Each structure stands twice: as C-alpha cells, then as structure tokens.
Amino acid sequence: MAAVDAVATDNGIEVLRRRAIRRHRLARVGLYLAAIAAALICAGPFLWSLITAFKQSPDLYQRDNNPFLYNLPSTRKHVAYLFQETAFLTFVWNTLWVGLLVVMITLVLSLPAAYALARLDRPWSGPMAIAIFFVYLVPPTLLFLSLSRLVVAVHLQDNTWSLVLVYPTITIPVSVWLLVGFLKGIPKDIEEQAMVDGYSRLGAFVRAVVPLVFPGIVAVVVFTFTLTASEFIYALAFVAPTAEKVISTGVPTELVRGDVFFWQSLQAATVLVAFPIAFVFNLFLDRFIAGFTMGAVKG
C-alpha cells in the first residue's frame, strides 16, 4: 500500500515538474518575442535610416520598391556629400563643446545647491526644492521670445555661446532634483565622521560626499547632455549662421532646402548621431537607473 502511494506521488511530482518546465519554456519564448518586438518598434526607423543612407535616388523614389532592401546597387555618394559638402562636422563639434560646457556649468551650480537643500536643514529647504523643480515646468516655448531679446542685449545673438548661457536653465532644475534625492540616500554619519576627522563642513562635502554621489553625478551628466543635444527651439531662434549651428538645427536646416530634402544624407546624419549617443547612454544606464531610484523615491 505504502509503496503504491509513493509511486503515485512520484508520478504526481513528475507531472508537476514537467508542467513547470513547459510553463517556464513558454515564458522564455514569450520574453524573447517581446524583447524582439520592443527592439524592432523602437529601432525600426533607425534601421531603415541605415539602409536608406546608402540608397541611390532612383531606388528610393520608387513607390513599389522594397524599402528595406537594395533594389539597385548601394552607393556611398550621399554619405560623402554629408561630410564634404555640408558643415556636418562643424555641427557635431559645436554640439559636443556646448554639451560639455553646459554639463560642467550644471554640475558646478546644481551640486552645491542640491547639497544645501538636502543636508543643511533650513526652514525654507522644502519649499525651495519644489520651487526649483517647478522652474522645469516653464517651457522654452514660453521663454524663447523674450529670451531672444536678452540674448541680443548681451550681444550673443547668432553665437553658439548664447546656447551655453541659456541651456543650464533647462538642466539645473532637473539636476538639482535628481541630486537631492541622491544625497538623501547617503548616510549622514559619513560627513559627520569626516568633520570629526578635522574637515570643515565644506571640506566634508568635497572630500567625503562628492565621491559617494558619483553615480548620481553620472546620471546627471548623461541626462544633461541628452537634453542639450536634443534641444531645438532655442537653437532655432537664437543662432542662424551655418558655422555656429548645432546638430539638432543644423542638419534639418542645411539638408532641407525649401522643398528639396537630401533624404539619404539626412538619414546618414541621423544614424551617425543616434548610435553613438545611445551607445554611451547604454554604458551608464544602470548608474542612471540607480540615480533615478534615489531621486524619485526619496526626493
């Protein structure tokens, strides 16, 4: 009797185990399918851009040609045009140095501000933090008309430096908000200890706290750079000369002349800009996520 029972339960366990394995396999297949679908929907346009950048015009302008294959031999002519006949490399260079300067200004200003709000408990800390975040809600579309007057007043019109001056207004509020949460996640006894060891409050901040918020700083750097590289309205309204433009305005204005779109060169530019930024961002993605956890949940 007992032996029969044991066999029955063995069978039962076997059935359960098989069912669990089958369910697990189904879940894996589902996961892979979902991942592929998400990747295709997000990156599909860029893969199409990559193919199109090397297409001959008669191939592109043919309604019934397969848009994802080369129906005629591919050509490097349009990519060469982008580098040789347009100021694309100037735009890239401008975007890079504007981005780097804005990142530096943002960090230098927002790190101390975030520390003051997170740690030096003043009665006005809370309201001030909310006020700074609400600044982020004042959109460039509302300010660009009057800001262009200010830009003229300081003689920076048609100059890339106007963007260096103005972009921190977009990036500082978000950065402060992110960093406040991050600083709150660091135990207070670390700077207490540093102060016991003889550092001043400021010294403790620089020597003990800043190294610990490094992941938050990385998050801010990456986020800030992406924001400045994508900004469009200020760049469009303040800077007109070709040599002073950044990517986000230079490419659309120099490669679209009236009704004539240089389609393949445009796609080449998109791919050349999109892939490196996403690549770098992906390197720091985990840090960025950690930063956001601290920023949003505890902030």
Added chain:
Amino acid sequence: MVQTTTSKLDTEVAAGTKVGRRDRRQLADREGFLAWAMLLPSVIYIIALVGLPLLLAIAFSFSDVTAGDPSFDWAGLANYRQIFDDPVFWRSLRNTIIFTAGSMLLIVVFGKVVANILVADFHGKWVVRFLVLLPWTTPVALSAISWLWLLDSLFSPIDWMLRQVGLINGNMYWLGRPNLALLSVIAVHAWRLIPLAAVIMMAGLVAIPKDLQEQAEIDGSGYWRRMFEITIPLMMPLIAVAALFGAIVTFTDMTVVYVLTRGGPTNSTQVLASWAFFRGIEGGDIAQGAAVALFLFPLLLAAAILILQAVRRREVL
C-alpha cells in the same frame, strides 16, 4: 524595511550631532551662511534667465510689440481678446490636451511593458537595451525627419508593408487627413518617450525587494496577480514621475508638429507651442505669440501639482 533602518540611523546620528554642536557653535552659525552660499548661484542664474524672461513674456502679452516695430506700447487685453476670438486658438488648446493625454497613456502602458522586459535576464539584453534607448537619445528634430518619410503620402514604408500584407491598396496619407495626422503625432511622441518612461520605471522595478516577490510566489499567487497587487502599487511613485516627465515633454514640445505637419492639414494638428511659434516668429507678432505661449504654464502647473499630490497620497516606499 530599508526606510526604518535609515530613520533609526538618522535619529542616532542626530543625537550625535547635538552633542557635537554644543562645543562647535561656530559650525552651526556657518551652516546658515553655507546654505545660502551654495544655493545662491543656482537661484541667481534661474532668476536672471527664467524669472526675468517670464516677466518680460507676460509684459509682451499686454503690448503691441512686433518684429517690425519692437517699441513697447501698452495694449491692455487686446491680444487676449483677439486670441479668444480666434478658433485656431481653441483648436490648438484642444489638440495640446489631446496629444498630452493620448501620448501619456501610451507612454505609461508601453513604458511599463518595456521596463518589465528590460529588467528580465536574457541573452542579447545589452543590444536590446541599446536599440530601445535610440528613440529617446536621438535629437527629436532628426528622428522626426525620418518619420516624415516613414509617413510620406506616396513613399511611406509603412504603407508599403500594409500593401504587402494586403490590408490596403493605395496609400494611407498619414499626415494628410486630420484624424490620421492627429494619431500620427501622438504615436511619434509616444514612440520617442516610451524609452524614457521605461528607464524611470526600471528604477522602480529594481527597487522592489526581491523577497516580497518570492514570498508571494511561494504563497501561490500567479504572475498577473503579483503584477497588479505588488509590483504596480509599489511602483506607483515612479509611474507617476514617468507620466509627469512624459506630460511635460509632450505638452511643451513643438518640434514634432513643426517638422511633421506644420500644424496642418488646416490647423488640425496645431498645438499651443507651435501656434505661438508661427504667430510670434514666422508671423512676426511677438505680443500675440507671447500671449498664446503663456497659456502653457498654468495648465502645466495644474497638471504637475495634481500628479505630485497623487504620488504623495500613494507613497508606499
């Protein structure tokens, strides 16, 4: 769990500080000064480059400043009266709200789905993450131009695929028909912002204690039950943050509309931001452009306060 340990730590440390403060009075004195010294640069920067222009924009909206005649003359409520009489303004206001609500919904739902995929373990995860990030990290002006061809009236690859499957015979004219144009703009906004929402929500997913999930699994609750009764409630603050970021970006953006439709066909996709730009810069009527743009701020402020309050009420972590 985590919260309790830190707060205990906080009180211990606070007790320690009090003892320390007694013999280091100057330090406490210096803290007030330090707080201001650290905060002031940011505050001054923002007041000079956001506060002043905001006041100037408000002043413009009560004036008759144009690109041709930049002298400031008081015009009272004339601009506002003109705007309210203009059906295009109401159309833009309606469209702005539709775009924001529509894309916010898509962003939150699909952002959550993508976040769930990206936190799972599978081969090639790095590549999938890279591909998923693309729409957000690419300057929107560039990706919008790609979409201009993808939605082209004649050459659209999307139409080509639909023709291959046999769903349509001719073309969809995505940007040529008012309702389809509306849908297209919403879809492009959502496509661009889903990665950002996914990244923010991944932060929420990662923060959920693993043992909570495991305990629920041992107790026999299935995937969907765990999703709706544990994961989503615990992630609520970050879902709201993702929704807020999505709303801000969509609400104030004019690039997508500017590149794809320029507000057309016949203003059916016009939004406040693009209408302000066309009026203020291309039409040269700076005063009216400023008056239209001013409507962006109070609406956004109201939405932000609502969302932040909702977060606070549901704060669980």
